[in-house]
Amino acid sequence: MKKLLWLACCTLSVFGLNAQANSELTVYTYQSFVSDWGPGPALSKAFEAQCDCSVNWVGLDDGVAILNRLKLEGKRNKADVILGLDTNLIPEAEAIGAVQAHQLSLPKLAIDWQSNNFVPFDYGYFAFIYNTESLKNKPSSMSELxxxxxxxxxxxxxxxxxxxxxxxxxxxxxxxxxxxxxxSKLKDKTVTVTKGWSEAYGMFLKGEADLVLSYTTSPAYHMVAEQENRYQALEFSEGHMSQVEVAAISATSQQVELAQQFLSFLVSAPAQQIIATTNWMLPVNPEAELPEAFSSLVTPKPLSIDQATVSQQRKAWTKEWRNAVSQ
Known part of the structure; x- marks a missing residue:
């Protein structure tokens, strides 16, 4: 799923003491990240303890909404850090000049990573979540769905x-x-299409649909936070689309050194543990400790489309979707 709470403290010596006292770091992200049950509050507490600064979160609807906000504001944006895009949005963010090189040496990561502008902070696989107590004839493939x-x-x-x-x-x-x-076929099964993840998942938990699009990691939240096993992810035989979420330093930032410090903190094991058990995604730092529930999650065959193709075709594919569901 994306999202709850855990506390971690990091020593000052790990992340440096170069940030100016009482400075403010503005982070554009998605709303669920900064909710009371998301990573934001715990990350703020841990980071502010070692930076002598304050974190100002700006929560938007979702990852694509962040990119749209950056396009709208241009050089007038107030962000120091942009957190919550995914790899499919990297080419567009770079094309509009929204970010700058982070100039950091990252720790060994659980995923292959090449970008000099973006830092990955979690990853996962999209999946449909269902209630095992109410749905008996569950699909085992996208074709069947x-x-x-x-x-x-x-x-x-x-x-x-x-x-x-x-x-x-x-x-x-x-x-x-x-x-x-x-x-067109999915349209007949769709209750509604929501702007963001939180609204859709909340409707699902109220019993307003049999399935909701989320992540293979969503059941971990229910198992850890609620001691509830009835919500599980469907595993499709064709495979599941993967996602890597990323953060970057805004090209307009006046707090570059502090932003660098925050990105280093973001991929540290303590911060990764917070993210995994509040944003409910997989940590990119393999040193992060995870609850036992994560070992019971489905491990699907990953699917992906290269970033360049997504960047070139996203508008056309979005129009295709809009045409199909409006007929």
Whole structure:
């Protein structure tokens, strides 16, 4: 899922003492990240304890909404750190000059990473979540979901949400030129399309649909925070679209040194432990300790589409989705 709470403290010696006293770091991110049950509060407490600064979170609807905000504001944006885009949005963020090189040496990561502008802070796989107590005939493939499943689903708008965009890419990876037909079939099963993840997941928990688009890690939240096992992720035989969430220093930042310090903190083991058990994604730092529940999660075959193709085709694929669901 994305999202709850854990506390970590980091020593000053690990992250340096170069930030100016009483300075403020402004971070653009998505709303669930800074909610009371998200990583924001615990990360602020841990980071502020070692930076002698304050963190000012600006919460937006979702990852795509962050990019849209950066496009709208241009050089007038107030961000020091941009947190919550994913790898599919990197080319567009770089094309509009929204970020600058972080100039950091990162620790050994659990994923292969090459970018000099962005730092990964978690990763995962999109999946549909279901209630084992109420859904008995669950689909075991995307094909079965589209063609045979007679239940209802909730998902997010690909124009504003990275999970919504993830579903769009998932279908495109599997169906290519036939994707619009797949969308048309899904339309008849869809209760609604929400702007962001939080709204859709909240509706699902109220019983308003059989399935909701989320992550394979979402069940870990229920198992750890609620001691509840009934919510599980469907594993599809064709594979699942992967996602890596990233952070970067804004090109307009006046607090570059402090932003660098924050990015270093973000990939440290203590911060990664906070993120994994509040944002409910997989940590990029393999040294982060995880609850036992993470070992019971499904481990799907990963699917992906290269960033350049996504950047070139995202508008066309979004239009294809819009045309299919509006008919």
């Amino acid at each position: 589209i063609n045979e499943f007679d239940g209802t689903i909730l998902y997010q708008d690909p124009r504003t949400s990275t999970p919504g965009q993830g579903l769009m890419l998932w279908l495109k990876a599997l169906y290519g030129d036939d994707t619009e037909q797949a969308w």
